[in-house]
Amino acid sequence: MDFTDRCTHTSLMNHILQAAGDDADLNGFGIKDLNIGNCSWVLSRMCTEFYRRPGQGEEIDVKTWVADVGKLMTTRNMIVFDGSGERIAVAVTQWAVINIDTRHAVDIRANVDYRGKTDDEPIPGDPPVRVPRIDSEPAATKKVQYSDIDFNRHMNAMKYIEWIIDNVPIDLIQADALKRIDINFLKEAVLGRQLSLHTIEDGIRRLCEIRAIESGDPLCRCALAFG
């Protein structure tokens, strides 16, 4: 919960990704299944629309299904329902499969058996957009810390978003104005790496980019839409 007594955006997105992982496990193509073939899932793009963030103790249900499977990218959709069956958030995610050693994308259909496991249900929101690169001075800097990293010692994807939202003016959060987040994940950040956050206003959107300071490489681009 945040100070407005609503579930944070990042917490809700974490639940959405957890449901995706659980569903992939149930269908026999979770991370552990892919690991057997020395492959892994990589989240490439994600968008989430927030209609209402739930409060403390509220029960939510996450529905998720694989929508389509290309050679290099597959789409998984999610809808979050509250206890009365109302849609309170939707997400569209795009995933690649990589070889763990080469870190290169492999043919998804050659590595995952999707037979009978996709669904034609309409996409629940506009798909994630490509976020343009931006040029601006750093708005903030940080070092990748212990609490940021995953089992693979890379910064957790949702920690990028947490940092980005920490730098949104607090009155926009208080007014619950953040309605949509589009993210493009470009590169991973390892423990100890110094990062910079860049941000510009583009009409009603706020564009953000996280870079590795030493190399200058962009790691993540994000568009926040307010309403």
Next chain:
Amino acid sequence: MDFTDRCTHTSLMNHILQAAGDDADLNGFGIKDLNIGNCSWVLSRMCTEFYRRPGQGEEIDVKTWVADVGKLMTTRNMIVFDGSGERIAVAVTQWAVINIDTRHAVDIRANVDYRGKTDDEPIPGDPPVRVPRIDSEPAATKKVQYSDIDFNRHMNAMKYIEWIIDNVPIDLIQADALKRIDINFLKEAVLGRQLSLHTIEDGIRRLCEIRAIESGDPLCRCALAFG
């Protein structure tokens, strides 16, 4: 989970405090009950001993009970069990009740009805110690951000600990050497406040202090014991 595939110390402590809150609610003296009389709980000291941090998907049970009730301080104990009934962590916490407007401590026994709700079971570990003040240059600084704060716009107590553990040498975390944490909470930090973290080695303990940079006030003192 952290990169070693164990539940983080702060996550386990969060579960412990959640269980405390749930138990107080069930007994009719939770935060909401106290709020009716314009009072609230304040965590003053906490110690936690970690015998084994659980892994992903493990079920844990938290047992908690009120051990004794003084005029200005009450003690609540916790034991964390794993699925086979083994103790994997214990905690001892000391709480005060404050008036929400004056922020001063009030007589606990005049505000909370404990009849029949305390337990004489032995304390599960050494009680939390008083951590001495320390003098050293800042090891790190940070600003209190949106993701740090609670419903009352104060930095969440466990966020102090998360920051402290982020500054422990990573090889000590990897070796799972952190076995006990004693914390003294002195003062709250509001959104936007600049904080400094000070730390010294004291034999096998690491002593830490978080200060508000502007006022110099100590906010939290902490002793980490390794083994």
